[in-house]
Amino acid sequence: MQQRKLGNNGPLTSALGLGCMGMSEFYGDSDDSASLHTLARAVERGVSLFDTADTYGFGRNETLLGRFIAEGGAARRERMVLATKFGIVRAEGQYERRIDNSPAYIRSACEASLRRLGVEKIDLYYCHRRDPGVPIEDVVSTLAELVREGKIGAIGLSEVSEQTLRRAHAVHPIAAVQSEFSLWSREPERGMLAACSELGTAFVAYSPLGRAFLTGTLNMEQLADNDFRRNNPRFQGEAGQSNRQLVDTLAQFAAARSASSAQIALAWLLNKFPHVIPIPGTRRVAYLESNVAAAEIRLGADELAQLDGLFDPQRVAGARYPDAGFVGMETR
Ligand SMILES: NC(=O)c1ccc[n+]([C@@H]2O[C@H](COP(=O)([O-])OP(=O)(O)OC[C@H]3O[C@@H](n4cnc5c(N)ncnc54)[C@H](OP(=O)(O)O)[C@@H]3O)[C@@H](O)[C@H]2O)c1
Numbered sequence: 639m640q641q642r643k644l645g646n647n648g649p650l651t652s653a654l655g656l657g658c659m660g661m662s663e664f665y666g667d668s669d670d671s672a673s674l675h676t677l678a679r680a681v682e683r684g685v686s687l688f689d690t691a692d693t694y695g696f697g698r699n700e701t702l703l704g705r706f707i708a709e710g711g712a713a714r715r716e717r718m719v720l721a722t723k724f725g726i727v728r729a730e731g732q733y734e735r736r737i738d739n740s741p742a743y744i745r746s747a748c749e750a751s752l753r754r755l756g757v758e759k760i761d762l763y764y765c766h767r768r769d770p771g772v773p774i775e776d777v778v779s780t781l782a783e784l785v786r787e788g789k790i791g792a793i794g795l796s797e798v799s800e801q802t803l804r805r806a807h808a809v810h811p812i813a814a815v816q817s818e819f820s821l822w823s824r825e826p827e828r829g830m831l832a833a834c835s836e837l838g839t840a841f842v843a844y845s846p847l848g849r850a851f852l853t854g855t856l857n858m859e860q861l862a863d864n865d866f867r868r869n870n871p872r873f874q875g876e877a878g879q880s881n882r883q884l885v886d887t888l889a890q891f892a893a894a895r896s897a898s899s900a901q902i903a904l905a906w907l908l909n910k911f912p913h914v915i916p917i918p919g920t921r922r923v924a925y926l927e928s929n930v931a932a933a934e935i936r937l938g939a940d941e942l943a944q945l946d947g948l949f950d951p952q953r954v955a956g957a958r959y960p961d962a963g964f965v966g967m968e969t970r
Pocket of ligand 1 (some may be wrong): 656657658659660665689764766787796797815817834843844845846847848849850852853900903917918919920921922924926928929
């Protein structure tokens with residue numbers, strides 16, 4: 639697996655990480671033993687960046703990763719770059735949230751994540767969402783103290799504006815910005831990617847498969863009642879039908895390259911942007927293997943341009959989140 643750098647001073651990680659969120663929430667019920675198997679295969683295949691958050695499954699996703707690390711011991715831990723996040727506060731079972739970036743909250747969230755993960759240090763600690771009541775300089779100063787105390791290795795920000803990144807970076811180097819980025823979510827191309835490259839900050843692309851929509855394999859009728867995608871405007875009704883046409887064309891493009899749509903979606907990110915690290919999420923070994931193989935696909939400039947045009951933002955219908963999901967996001 640090729641390697642990419644998590645910021646100028648950060649660690650090297652695999653060019654593709656593994657998103658662990660779906661193992662505990664949002665995409666229907668999961669089987670922990672299948673997830674543990676997928677995690678183990680990821681390490682074997684050289685995937686080193688593992689992405690979680692305290693809010694995923696209300697702590698259960700971190701606990702699952704903690705179990706995985708404990709079962710593999712120090713040798714496994716050494717092969718992992720562990721990223722988690724703080725800032726989203728929800729009641730058990732609720733999607734609606736409030737955001738807390740206060741120094742006291744950051745410290746207590748960090749301690750709780752360390753405990754659930756069973757590690758002494760979080761390699762990359764993200765502010766998941768912004769609380770406008772706390773200046774970003776204060777958030778980063780608190781995080782910089784945690785770096786000095788050895789509790790976290792590097793600082794990340796999720797779904798922030800370019801201005802917030804620059805203010806934050808002036809206080810302490812920001813190793814990574816994480817935001818939604820894929821063929822059908824192109825907001826980071828409007829300045830954030832250039833800012834990251836200028837500052838030496840990695841850009842971690844979440845939901846790089848459009849939460850499976852881009853793979854062309856999603857059957858809306860079969861989604862569980864508690865599947866988040868049931869309430870996502872892009873997947874629904876006329877917007878969903880219109881977006882389906884783009885996905886059908888992507889499938890034709892992929893077939894001509896003897897690849898899957900998922901692989902082309904990942905290869906587009908990796909080939910177009912040298913500092914982007916996609917973190918596709920999966921609970922299944924078969925998908926993991928296929929996603930890892932996408933890192934070997936080379937796309938030429940003409941192919942990248944064709945995909946850019948196919949998924950021109952004007953052609954994508956519907957918002958990427960329901961209204962409640964935009965709380966604390968500086969990037970709409
Ligand atoms: N910072 C943030 O605010 C934020 C927000 C959302 C997500 N994230 C992070 O980003 C990670 C990835 O995003 P995501 O999980 O939302 O979306 P994603 O990676 O775009 O898509 C995940 C979905 O695609 C399916 N899938 C994966 N590989 C596939 C393949 N090769 N063929 C067909 N289907 C495939 C998965 O199925 P199975 O699960 O059934 O295997 C799952 O339903 C998350 O796990 C989380 O760590 C961060």
